[in-house]
Amino acid sequence: xxxxxxxxxxxxxxxxxxxxxxxxxxxxxxxxxxxxxxxxxxxxxxxxxxxxxxxxxxxxxxxxxxxxxxxxxxxxxxxxxxxxxxxxxxxxxxxxxxxxxxxxxxxxxxxxxxxxxxxxxxxxxxxxxxxxxxxxxxxxxxxxxxxxxxxxxxxxxxxxxxxxxxxxxxxxxxxxxxxxxxxxxxxxxxxxxxxxxxxxxxxxxxxxxxxxxxxxxxxxxxxxxxxxxxxxxxxxxxxxxxxxxxxxxxxxxxxxxxxxxxxxxxxxxxxxxxxxxxxxxxxxxxxxxxx
Numbered sequence: 001x002x003x004x005x006x007x008x009x010x011x012x013x014x015x016x017x018x019x020x021x022x023x024x025x026x027x028x029x030x031x032x033x034x035x036x037x038x039x040x041x042x043x044x045x046x047x048x049x050x051x052x053x054x055x056x057x058x059x060x061x062x063x064x065x066x067x068x069x070x071x072x073x074x075x076x077x078x079x080x081x082x083x084x085x086x087x088x089x090x091x092x093x094x095x096x097x098x099x100x101x102x103x104x105x106x107x108x109x110x111x112x113x114x115x116x117x118x119x120x121x122x123x124x125x126x127x128x129x130x131x132x133x134x135x136x137x138x139x140x141x142x143x144x145x146x147x148x149x150x151x152x153x154x155x156x157x158x159x160x161x162x163x164x165x166x167x168x169x170x171x172x173x174x175x176x177x178x179x180x181x182x183x184x185x186x187x188x189x190x191x192x193x194x195x196x197x198x199x200x201x202x203x204x205x206x207x208x209x210x211x212x213x214x215x216x217x218x219x220x221x222x223x224x225x226x227x228x229x230x231x232x233x234x235x236x237x238x239x240x241x242x243x244x245x246x247x248x249x250x251x252x253x254x255x256x257x258x259x260x261x262x263x264x265x266x267x268x269x270x271x272x273x274x275x276x277x278x279x280x281x282x283x284x285x286x287x288x289x290x291x
Contacts, residue, residue, distance in 0.1 A: 043060070100242060132146060158269060168242065227250075230251070230253050
């Protein structure tokens with residue numbers, strides 16, 4: 001079994017097409033198909049069901065795919081470690097980001113990182129904090145930026161606290177609250193809300209604050225991005241609560257301080273197994289000491 005064969009299997013699984021997989025791998029389709037067929041004979045099982053309209057993993061293929069990805073990751077990491085031993089940082093850096101990261105100017109940090117280490121391929125993935133923690137634990141991400149309530153801590157990973165912040169209310173410019181110097185949870189409880197999905201860390205911060213105050217509220221719209229949240233607020237469909245350091249990034253809305261607002265901590269997390277050379281270099285760019 002060869003690494004190249006595994007790359008071909010992963011490419012077909014991710015693209016859903018032998019033709020697109022061959023294009024991604026920079027080989028002719030016949031060569032890719034031949035190598036996968038050879039691997040299937042070696043394994044004694046078909047990895048894909050092929051029809052004229054689609055390609056789908058078989059049960060054997062679904063079982064093989066995670067291990068193939070892991071082998072490729074280990075091989076890439078081994079090559080990166082060798083390069084680092086001779087003073088060269090290369091390979092891949094996979095970074096997870098919450099939609100409302102504010103403690104770090106991520107575009108600026110990535111710009112500086114690419115300037116210093118142009119041979120590193122950077123991948124970004126946006127998701128909720130609990131999903132990102134799990135992906136770091138599983139090795140799918142090297143690093144992740146999280147936002148969690150004060151009562152929560154990242155588990156199963158190494159963590160560095162970046163910043164603490166409090167929420168502000170986000171309202172349409174013409175909303176009556178927009179003219180106020182401040183507001184509170186009791187006043188906001190009478191409004192319809194736009195918020196993140198129930199159970200997500202971004203939502204839990206607000207839910208806990210209202211519950212602690214003995215208040216209930218109506219979340220009329222659940223969204224997964226802050227931009228969509230702001231769009232619904234601009235249209236007068238509800239109000240929202242977001243970290244004060246992130247709110248200035250939103251256009252066309254007004255922000256109002258909340259006297260008893262929920263708070264959050266932004267964390268940077270990475271695997272307990274250690275850092276790849278690229279991840280260690282990125283922490284250096286951020287000024288984060290591993291210690």
